[in-house]
Amino acid sequence: MLNFGQLLQRLTDAGLEFVLVGGFAAVSHGSFNVTRDVDICAVLTEENVAKLRQALKDWNPTHRMTPQKLSFLLYPPAGESVNNLCLQTDKGMVNILTSIKGVGDFQRLNAAAEEILVDGQKIRVIALNDLIKAKEAMGRERDLMTAKELRAIAAKREAAKK
Amino acid sequence: MDNPAQALEEARRAGIDLDLLDANLALSVKERWQQHDAVLELALKLEQAGQTRDAKLRPTASKAD
Numbered sequence: 001m002l003n004f005g006q007l008l009q010r011l012t013d014a015g016l017e018f019v020l021v022g023g024f025a026a027v028s029h030g031s032f033n034v035t036r037d038v039d040i041c042a043v044l045t046e047e048n049v050a051k052l053r054q055a056l057k058d059w060n061p062t063h064r065m066t067p068q069k070l071s072f073l074l075y076p077p078a079g080e081s082v083n084n085l086c087l088q089t090d091k092g093m094v095n096i097l098t099s100i101k102g103v104g105d106f107q108r109l110n111a112a113a114e115e116i117l118v119d120g121q122k123i124r125v126i127a128l129n130d131l132i133k134a135k136e137a138m139g140r141e142r143d144l145m146t147a148k149e150l151r152a153i154a155a156k157r158e159a160a161k162k
Numbered sequence: 163m164d165n166p167a168q169a170l171e172e173a174r175r176a177g178i179d180l181d182l183l184d185a186n187l188a189l190s191v192k193e194r195w196q197q198h199d200a201v202l203e204l205a206l207k208l209e210q211a212g213q214t215r216d217a218k219l220r221p222t223a224s225k226a227d
Contacts, residue, residue: 002203005195027198030187034201116191145176152173152183155166 007091014055018042019109020125037093064088102137
């Protein structure tokens, strides 16, 4: 059964350092966006790929962009570098990206990220202003609409501070 | 980042329901996630139902073919 929150908590439990980005980050900030996948930004070192495997091993992770749906538990083999990962799991789709258009890489995102607490676990989420930049950089109709919604959320946050 | 009043006006003009946005912002992150997953589950079920219906509507090859 689909459960993006459980997916994120499993990644956190595995000790993977990541920043939640994309549509589900927009949902976390308060958007009505509905997305079919969870996007995270992380550094894909061999150690982090091993942590991802450990985290997802019970949920049949496969590379969803490969016609044969190769198992993530077997590919890429140890020592082979990887840039981005698009995985299908029993809990939903998860994309692991090494950089975000319009903003930058993990270090850049992590420096400004907001920390949210869910069931006692800290999850780092792309800063609202960075997410607006990322959505505008994507430039697709639906991303621009989400950016407008996120700008409204930013305005409401500002108003709440006063 | 923006002029807040202008951002709200642009959102309103784009058709974003600001009252619903307020209701969403009043939820915890966990509640937003749960709400999202429930909506997505329903959307996927409807999509599946539509595909099943469309498959039934497709003409099948006759025995003479």
